[in-house]
Amino acid sequence: MVISVASGKGGTGKTTVAVNLALSIGANVQLLDCDVEEPNAHLFMKPVFAETQTVFTPIPEVDEDKCTYCGKCGEICRFKAIAVVNQTILVFEALCHSCGGCVEVCPANAITEKGRELGVIQRGHRNGIECVHGKLRVGEAMSPPLVKKVRAFARPGKLTVIDAPPGTSCPVIASMKDTDFVLLVTEPTPFGLYDLQLAVGAVEMLNIPCGLVINRCDLGDNKVKEYADARKLPILMEIPFDRQIAEAYARGAALVEVMPEWKHRFLELHHAIEAIIK
Amino acid sequence: MEELTVISGKGGTGKTSLIAALAYLAENKVLCDADVDASDLHLILDPNVNQSRDFRSGFTAAIAKEKCTECGLCRNLCRWQAIRDDFEVNPIDCEGCGVCVYFCPEKAINFTENTCGQWFLSDTRFGPMVHARLGIAEENSGKLVTLVRQEARKLADANNLDLILTDGPPGVGCPVIASIGGASAVLIVTEPTVSGRHDMERVAQLAAHFKVPALICVNKFDLNLEQTRDIENYAEESGVVSIGRIPFDPIFTQAMVLAQTVFEYERNSQAGKAVKAIWRNLSSRLGR
Numbered sequence: 001m002v003i004s005v006a007s008g009k010g011g012t013g014k015t016t017v018a019v020n021l022a023l024s025i026g027a028n029v030q031l032l033d034c035d036v037e038e039p040n041a042h043l044f045m046k047p048v049f050a051e052t053q054t055v056f057t058p059i060p061e062v063d064e065d066k067c068t069y070c071g072k073c074g075e076i077c078r079f080k081a082i083a084v085v086n087q088t089i090l091v092f093e094a095l096c097h098s099c100g101g102c103v104e105v106c107p108a109n110a111i112t113e114k115g116r117e118l119g120v121i122q123r124g125h126r127n128g129i130e131c132v133h134g135k136l137r138v139g140e141a142m143s144p145p146l147v148k149k150v151r152a153f154a155r156p157g158k159l160t161v162i163d164a165p166p167g168t169s170c171p172v173i174a175s176m177k178d179t180d181f182v183l184l185v186t187e188p189t190p191f192g193l194y195d196l197q198l199a200v201g202a203v204e205m206l207n208i209p210c211g212l213v214i215n216r217c218d219l220g221d222n223k224v225k226e227y228a229d230a231r232k233l234p235i236l237m238e239i240p241f242d243r244q245i246a247e248a249y250a251r252g253a254a255l256v257e258v259m260p261e262w263k264h265r266f267l268e269l270h271h272a273i274e275a276i277i278k
Numbered sequence: 279m280e281e282l283t284v285i286s287g288k289g290g291t292g293k294t295s296l297i298a299a300l301a302y303l304a305e306n307k308v309l310c311d312a313d314v315d316a317s318d319l320h321l322i323l324d325p326n327v328n329q330s331r332d333f334r335s336g337f338t339a340a341i342a343k344e345k346c347t348e349c350g351l352c353r354n355l356c357r358w359q360a361i362r363d364d365f366e367v368n369p370i371d372c373e374g375c376g377v378c379v380y381f382c383p384e385k386a387i388n389f390t391e392n393t394c395g396q397w398f399l400s401d402t403r404f405g406p407m408v409h410a411r412l413g414i415a416e417e418n419s420g421k422l423v424t425l426v427r428q429e430a431r432k433l434a435d436a437n438n439l440d441l442i443l444t445d446g447p448p449g450v451g452c453p454v455i456a457s458i459g460g461a462s463a464v465l466i467v468t469e470p471t472v473s474g475r476h477d478m479e480r481v482a483q484l485a486a487h488f489k490v491p492a493l494i495c496v497n498k499f500d501l502n503l504e505q506t507r508d509i510e511n512y513a514e515e516s517g518v519v520s521i522g523r524i525p526f527d528p529i530f531t532q533a534m535v536l537a538q539t540v541f542e543y544e545r546n547s548q549a550g551k552a553v554k555a556i557w558r559n560l561s562s563r564l565g566r
Contacts, residue, residue, distance in 0.1 A: 037449035139484065167315035177370065
């Protein structure tokens with residue numbers, strides 16, 4: 001089973017929910033942090049990372065001895081990543097989407113592929129929980145290919161918890177797509193509600209069952225609950241604002257470790273999700 | 279013309295609440311919401327939309343069944359596994375690279391431009407605003423960010439305004455890169471948490487990578503004073519200028535619920551005073 005934790009709005013508590021859900025269930029769980037732009041789960045899980053691998057995406061490399069400057073590569077490229085200008089071939093590596101069109105179209109077989117570094121993937125364990133995260137290279141624009149590589153670590157037979165990035169665009173879709181359940185973490189504020197509605201739209205487009213966690217449920221207003229009622233979205237957990245929780249978070253302590261009574265509630269959350277999927 | 283882009287790395291640190299408060303304080307400016315993926319500034323500024331335009335970008339392939347011979351070439355060439363066994367293209371997976379379109383021997387693949395969202399020219403009680411809404415699950419957020427920033431610049435030129443306040447997205451990827459290139463400075467809003475600090479370091483590195491001067495302020499600084507000092511020390515060592523601290527104050531949330539800035543909600547709050555001090559500091563750095 002794969003549960004993704006998403007939100008629309010940033011800073012609502014995705015990582016808190018993903019980490020504490022994983023820690024509460026414990027055995028046979030893996031936590032994949034797909035917020036590769038700003039991965040944070042490891043700050044709370046504190047795994048020992050035993051493996052680090054660098055991830056590349058293919059980009060063209062032109063053999064100028066073979067190139068006839070016919071310009072076909074520039075014609076096929078939709079991303080303006082390769083062009084022939086006055087008997088010179090220019091490759092704009094950062095713009096390349098790795099579609100391979102230029103390689104395929106080149107009549108002189110002058111184009112092969114090399115790698116552009118997307119970032120790294122690290123894998124490790126903490127208390128038997130497998131932790132994997134991607135870390136986008138600072139300056140790299142394209143995160144979805146790295147998200148997909150992190151997701152490739154999901155193992156059938158395990159409970160996989162995915163910590164997704166904020167928003168509703170391509171990296172979020174890459175994180176949630178084909179998961180069995182989406183847990184949407186929100187807060188009862190106008191920003192929380194507005195972004196939740198966008199996230200629900202994305203989840204519906206992907207046709208995945210979902211439920212809500214309302215964080216800092218006692219701050220703000222009642223409109224998130226009214227929306228959940230109207231849309232028949234189950235509210236699976238509410239976390240009150242508590243300075244002790246906020247301070248534990250600030251120093252990188254997991255909620256279930258500071259306040260062990262929460263473990264039971266995260267296990268209930270897991271059971272509620274299982275009941276919905278069945 | 280100066281442009282200040284507010285970013286954070288981590289989401290939810292208070293970018294939009296701060297931009298809204300600065301919108302109250304600053305004069306002669308255009309407001310620009312570059313968080314096109316989950317834009318929220320309009321929820322406080324309540325813009326009156328004057329013009330709304332479609333944002334077209336990127337393409338999606340679709341196979342015309344009556345022409346398709348199911349030769350399978352497109353499926354072999356597609357690197358996104360976007361063409362299913364029954365020769366239907368899954369639009370969510372289609373990258374819009376057009377390789378299948380180019381090579382299809384039957385010319386059976388249509389390639390249509392996507393309408394990925396809308397963008398708006400608006401008026402607010404604090405001046406003109408440019409904002410946008412990227413369609414759900416759409417790509418090309420970076421291009422839409424570039425577009426709203428260009429429009430903000432045009433609007434500022436046309437109205438003789440000399441400042442653009444841009445609300446940026448979280449993260450360090452494509453839309454953030456598009457939000458900061460060519461800005462006069464970025465203001466990083468962070469919080470004294472392990473994740474706030476971790477993400478701030480990455481976004482500060484991003485600003486340095488693109489050679490944009492970076493300023494920083496710590497929101498909710500009193501949540502963890504030690505972490506706040508660590509962040510400010512890191513900033514000093516990495517050439518990022520600290521321009522102030524804002525205390526934790528629930529009035530940011532209370533004001534947001536009423537679609538107000540902190541100053542409209544309460545004239546003399548501690549948080550408001552901290553924001554005023556930050557604005558004085560910013561103004562002198564922006565040469566105002």
